[in-house]
Amino acid sequence: MLVVGGGGALLREGIEATSAKLRVLPRGSRVRRLEAAEDARGKRRLRVAADGADGWLSEALVEAEPAPGRRLAEVVARRRGRPATRSRRF
Numbered sequence: 001m002l003v004v005g006g007g008g009a010l011l012r013e014g015i016e017a018t019s020a021k022l023r024v025l026p027r028g029s030r031v032r033r034l035e036a037a038e039d040a041r042g043k044r045r046l047r048v049a050a051d052g053a054d055g056w057l058s059e060a061l062v063e064a065e066p067a068p069g070r071r072l073a074e075v076v077a078r079r080r081g082r083p084a085t086r087s088r089r090f
Contacts, residue, residue, distance in 0.1 A: 001030070001031050001032070001033055001048070001062045001063065001064055001065060002028060002029070002030060002031070002062060002063055002064075002065050002066070003025050003026065003027050003028060003029040003031060003057075003061060003062055004027065004061065004062060004063045005027060005058075005060075005061035005062075006027060007024075007027070008024045008025050008026045008027050008029070008061075009024070009025045009029075009057045009058065009061040009062065010023075010024055010025075010057060011023050011024070011025055011048070011050070011053060011055035011056070011057055012055055012056045012057065013055055013056070014056060015037055015039050015045050015047070015056045016039050016040060017039065017041075017043070019056070022053060022055045023053065025050055025051075025057070029050055029051070030050065030065065031046075031048040031049065031050040031057075031062060032048060032049045032050070033046055033047075033048055033062075034046075034047045034048060034049055034054070035047040036059065043058065044058070044059035044060070045057065045058060045059060046058075046059050046062065048062070
C-alpha cells in the first residue's frame with residue numbers, strides 16, 4: 001500500500017487519534033497492512049509496518065499500490081476526482 005495523503009500520514013502508537021505520535025510517513029511511502037479496525041469514534045484505522053516502524057494511521061490516507069508504471073499523482077487524482085498532475089513514477 002502507498003501513503004496518498006497530501007501531507008503524508010501520521011503514524012500513531014495506538015488505534016485512537018489521541019494516542020502518542022510516532023512519526024509522519026511522507027506521501028509515496030510504502031506500508032504493509034497488518035490489521036484493520038475502527039476506533040472509538042467509528043473511524044477506519046489501519047495498523048501498518050513501514051521502515052521498521054509499526055503503528056496506526058487513517059485508512060483514508062493509504063491506497064493499494066498502483067500497477068508498475070502508474071504514477072502516484074494518478075492514484076491521488078482519482079481519489080479526488082481531478083486530472084493527474086506531474087509526479088514521479090513507481
